[in-house]
Amino acid sequence: MENFEPVIVAFVCNWCTYTAADLAGTSRLSYPKNVRLIRVMCTGMVDPQYVIKALLEGADGVLVSGCHPGDCHYINGNYKARRRIKLLKEILPQFGFEPERLRLTWIGASDGIQFAEIMRELVTELKELGPSQAKLKMVV
Amino acid sequence: MAITATINVKDQDLLGSLQTFCTAILTQEDIRAILVPQRQPMKSMVMPTLVTAPEQLDGIDPLSPAFPMNGAKVLAKLTRKPSGGKIAALLRPCEIRAFIELVKLKQARTEDVVLIGIDCLGALRNTDYFRFAGNDAAAATQRFYEGMLAGKETALDGVELASACKSCEHSIPDAADIALGLRGVDIGTGILAQAQSPAGEALLAQLNLPAAEVPKAREDALARLLEARTASRDQMFAETAAATDSVEKLSNYMANCVNCYNCRVACPVCYCKECVFVTDVFNHDPAQYLRWAQRKGAIKMPTDTVFYHLTRLTHMSTACVGCGQCSNACPNDIPVMELFRLVGQRTQEAFAYEAGKSVDESPPMSVFKEDEFQEVVGL
Structure with a gap:
């Protein structure tokens, strides 16, 4: 796939990663347009089914990104998110979803540069991995 | 004692x-x-x-x-x-x-x-x-x-x-x-x-x-x-794992599912009073079905079958005790228990948890530690 452009759905928390994305924008940093940001109040509210839905609908990658440990606006939502990502990473590979398609990162509100870098890296990685199986097959 | x-x-x-x-x-x-x-x-x-x-x-x-x-x-x-x-x-x-x-x-x-x-x-x-x-x-x-x-x-x-x-x-x-x-x-x-x-x-x-x-x-x-x-269990695990190792195979595994949700009703640990799959969240707009059909050329109705089973795996496989009532309740003889036990075994092992063993062990999704599972973080 020469011109494969991965679709990435990113669930980003309002207080850190979304703010970082905002900062990247106001700093006029550019990052790939493959990423679709979905702002949530906290990564702790990302039900595993959101991730599954995105993957079944054909997303090539899903990113969940929130505040660094200890910085959660709601004290511990990011720790809960980490357990859910661990849970998903135990389940999804059985059904042929490569573990690399699901990522969890901590990007703080002041990390605009890092946000843009991580998005670029993610796109490069997923380009190498190729399109998701769910995109190619009709999932019912 | x-x-x-x-x-x-x-x-x-x-x-x-x-x-x-x-x-x-x-x-x-x-x-x-x-x-x-x-x-x-x-x-x-x-x-x-x-x-x-x-x-x-x-x-x-x-x-x-x-x-x-x-x-x-x-x-x-x-x-x-x-x-x-x-x-x-x-x-x-x-x-x-x-x-x-x-x-x-x-x-x-x-x-x-x-x-x-x-x-x-x-x-x-x-x-x-x-x-x-x-x-x-x-x-x-x-x-x-x-x-x-x-x-x-x-x-x-x-x-x-x-x-x-x-x-x-x-x-x-x-x-x-x-x-x-x-x-x-x-x-x-x-x-x-x-x-x-x-x-x-x-x-x-x-x-x-x-x-x-x-x-x-x-x-x-x-x-x-x-x-x-x-x-016998290990043989069942091996067969089930091989039968579901891609989304396409999982779709085939669940092909006879009519979304009756009997497996969830019969499940002793699926305890939500109202499951998200019966709420308006899944009562999609008619135009939405048409958009999905148009995108893929055809969609099986009712929709969200694989989505439902995958979601239930994330929501309750850590609590699965393997009683088999899901399979017992299935009107179309889908081997539901086999899949839930396979995945439950892995998720419970990942959190060093065994469902039903003791009231003193907290369910994995209800607790956390500050310094755990670092390997799932980062690119």
């Missing part, structure tokens, strides 16, 4: 001895009622029955291969609030384990209940049970337990144990307050009764049963059974 006793058996009549045992429990001053599997009048099915009058215990049938529902749900209804008295409950080990999960999920309480478990000889699917039992449930039970205790799992008149039971490594009620033992025990003379908690010890002491020791043969019998069951 300290007390090991024997329940005398006369004339090979195990059900009669269990009835005497239950009557003795029910006549204790502090026990208001007993929940016990009982044959229904005029029908062959055996249902959990809440009994307060000792004379109404003559149809009890805890050894029947009938397993119409996981009794943990029923017991949760009875124990979610104080009822003003204590009850005893005679359950299968998988029912006790599901009950423990419900307690941890705040759907039930252990304070007013004494859990009595019995060596589980297995169960049949509902449809198989009706064929096996015919019109005489009592005779069917006797045929069943005699065959199972003689190790003739194959000699069940052409029916087979439910697949959940064939691959069950938890047929001994480890989490019960009082455990009744049949395997490796000379049941011609007595059933083994062991107290496994202070509550069980207190009740068993009140019953004044003759003291006994655990027969040496029991350990051997249990080890042999565990070995056979584990082998």
